[in-house]
């Protein structure tokens with residue numbers, strides 16, 4: 355009986371009628387080669403500084419499932435639950451007939467089942483939802499540590515293990531578990547800053563907390579800049595003393611096993627640098643050999659750059675000493691309300707040591723002084739030109755041309771148009787390669803929410819939506835890399 359059920363499952367997995375390949379081939383042949391379009395689209399991306407777009411409606415799980423069915427009308431969603439029930443029944447029968455079966459360690463069983471994964475050819479219909487929590491609960495109930503009969507799980511594992519050029523695109527969702535607040539969520543930094551500022555000040559107008567990341571607001575007055583500096587310094591200290599999340603560990607594992615082509619992150623926290631195999635570098639060079647494996651798309655909270663010579667420095671306590679000393683322990687806001695309010699914006703920005711040295715050399719040589727630049731935060735603000743756009747554009751372009759074989763999108767809802775376009779380009783490139791060679795490659799969406807309908811339509815080729823906590827996902831994969 356168990357063999358029979360096993361065969362049924364295999365047939366389900368390998369049945370040609372269930373495979374979406376014939377359908378997607380038609381779709382992709384209409385898609386122009388991504389190589390031709392790379393440059394144009396990147397220029398479009400880089401021309402616009404990070405701005406939010408109108409919030410797209412997120413469909414409920416049932417709506418998305420309905421969409422899946424629509425997307426693959428000829429390719430029914432795998433009846434996972436049914437399969438799981440069959441397996442469960444299958445196991446119960448084995449357990450009841452073999453007294454020693456309970457003594458088989460799950461680990462040993464798992465290893466014995468690993469070999470067929472290479473020949474596993476199942477591919478889920480586009481936008482199939484793999485409910486991670488449901489899967490993990492099921493494992494717990496059955497007291498096993500992995501279920502290689504679950505086609506979606508097996509597909510996910512295979513794609514990650516066979517990948518050699520994975521691209522990971524991340525957002526705030528991967529860092530939330532560290533305790534550093536998300537910028538846009540209800541309890542996020544925007545909200546905290548707005549409440550704090552509006553309750554303590556009546557001479558400063560902050561429309562939304564987002565103003566705190568707006569170039570025009572921050573540099574509008576010494577007080578606004580002082581608030582910004584306080585926030586940067588506090589956040590930097592917090593991040594320095596906080597541990598990275600398990601998902602950062604997952605990206606590190608990809609790099610350790612030589613599977614990571616690049617991680618593109620929207621996060622400014624730089625948690626990646628807490629790990630051995632991940633590297634962040636600013637400025638992002640125009641030379642390929644100098645590119646780090648982690649690209650921060652929106653700058654870094656841990657760096658400052660000179661507004662004159664553009665040199666970048668690691669942030670240090672001394673950069674804030676001037677401001678802190680002037681405050682003499684009092685609240686920065688009291689300092690500005692004081693009688694002797696002669697502080698200028700430039701007083702709140704440290705001098706650039708590079709410019710200062712060049713200036714002193716000029717003076718000694720009797721040359722005309724050129725001035726010393728000021729250091730400012732290396733976070734990319736709203737309403738400013740992206741200073742590293744050219745470098746980022748080159749990395750993205752090169753990575754697309756070198757044919758990535760896996761794209762994982764995690765912890766982001768893709769609200770920033772530039773990031774959305776990067777995802778689209780990688781997705782097109784992977785799909786195109788898949789059709790050309792008939793081989794693997796996958797686009798995986800990972801997060802607590804199903805992507806909005808507009809994102810599903812825009813990205814077009816999502817293979818699997820892993821619905822659940824990315825930290826649990828990361829912990830689940832740890833044993834894969836052992």
Ligand SMILES: [Zn+2]
Nearest residue numbers: 660663706709
């Ligand atoms: Zn300088």
